[in-house]
Amino acid sequence: MTLAVPTSLDDAVRLLDEHPDAMLLAGGTDAMVEINDGHRRPASLVIALNRVSDLRSWRHDADAGTVTIGAGITYTELMEPPLATLLPALAEASRTVGSPQIRNAGTLGGNLGTCSPAGDGLPVLSALDAKVRIVSADGERDASIHDVMLGVKRTSLEPNELIAEITLPVRSGWQGYAKVGVRNAMVIAVASACLAVDETNQSVAIALGSVGPTVIRCTEAEQHLASAVDWDTGVVDHDAIGRVGELVSAASSPITDHRSTAEYRRHAVGVLARRLARRAFTINGVAA
Numbered sequence: 001m002t003l004a005v006p007t008s009l010d011d012a013v014r015l016l017d018e019h020p021d022a023m024l025l026a027g028g029t030d031a032m033v034e035i036n037d038g039h040r041r042p043a044s045l046v047i048a049l050n051r052v053s054d055l056r057s058w059r060h061d062a063d064a065g066t067v068t069i070g071a072g073i074t075y076t077e078l079m080e081p082p083l084a085t086l087l088p089a090l091a092e093a094s095r096t097v098g099s100p101q102i103r104n105a106g107t108l109g110g111n112l113g114t115c116s117p118a119g120d121g122l123p124v125l126s127a128l129d130a131k132v133r134i135v136s137a138d139g140e141r142d143a144s145i146h147d148v149m150l151g152v153k154r155t156s157l158e159p160n161e162l163i164a165e166i167t168l169p170v171r172s173g174w175q176g177y178a179k180v181g182v183r184n185a186m187v188i189a190v191a192s193a194c195l196a197v198d199e200t201n202q203s204v205a206i207a208l209g210s211v212g213p214t215v216i217r218c219t220e221a222e223q224h225l226a227s228a229v230d231w232d233t234g235v236v237d238h239d240a241i242g243r244v245g246e247l248v249s250a251a252s253s254p255i256t257d258h259r260s261t262a263e264y265r266r267h268a269v270g271v272l273a274r275r276l277a278r279r280a281f282t283i284n285g286v287a288a
């Protein structure tokens, strides 16, 4: 196979337009595993993105209250301040990914490009209603993260399109990520959840991973929790947190596979949501 190493986004886009069957390669931590396992045939052309500087940078727009992350930003970069301070849930999710080697090579764009239901970055992108900038030789378009993630390893990207950057709001309010796996480290999530509080709008977002074909937003649980919070004090009744767990479990749509059973996943994701809610708010009443 031929390897192209463009250094500009324009060149990468042009190459992809000329070779729509080409394989984009960022950190290679998903793509090379798929090739090595025989699940993917090497494309005639591989376009390496790691030297495209536009994909390797990020910016904070304080006036707009947003952070825009190039698709080639790695988990290691997301874990460290200032990015970790601006986007704490994404930093927390990044710390749970693989090993230091995987976090040094693996990128947020690659996580979205693969679009596994277990991708650790994806519940955070969903909870924060990320905007994805997609580029091709035809131009660029902005898409809601909810319209990009279609199903198991399925995105709405056309063959000649690539993910350039992802824009997230800088929220005032607690946010975090939690996952359950079959061990404590180097583990693909059996169930995962991100909870993000928006104090300005007095709302809560909850997104789930590994319990459906793609990330699931739990609007009923979100509304229940937001309406149960005393926004002046940040206090929530213990019973309301229990109900959030039930609503989250009910919103999940898990399967049984080699990693876990549907029943365990449904239970676990409710526990994760309750734990996150307890970290986000002060609980009034008897602890479980």
Ligand SMILES: Cc1cc2nc3c(=O)[nH]c(=O)nc-3n(C[C@H](O)[C@H](O)[C@H](O)COP(=O)(O)OP(=O)(O)OC[C@H]3O[C@@H](n4cnc5c(N)ncnc54)[C@H](O)[C@@H]3O)c2cc1C
Pocket (backbone or CB within 6 Å): 023, 024, 025, 026, 027, 028, 029, 030, 031, 032, 033, 049, 071, 072, 096, 097, 098, 099, 102, 105, 106, 107, 108, 109, 110, 111, 112, 113, 114, 118, 119, 120, 121, 161, 162, 163, 164, 186, 187, 188, 189
């Ligand atoms: C040992 C090991 C442990 C892992 N642990 C975890 C884990 O705990 N959590 C987790 O979420 N993942 C984990 N992964 C999976 C992987 O590391 C992540 O999904 C990572 O984010 C992939 O990024 P990458 O840059 O390596 O992508 P690549 O492998 O280079 O690409 C992945 C896919 O995205 C496409 N792509 C890449 N960049 C773009 C772009 N800019 N635009 C459009 N498409 C693009 C590629 O063509 C490919 O289809 C693990 C992998 C390994 C090997």
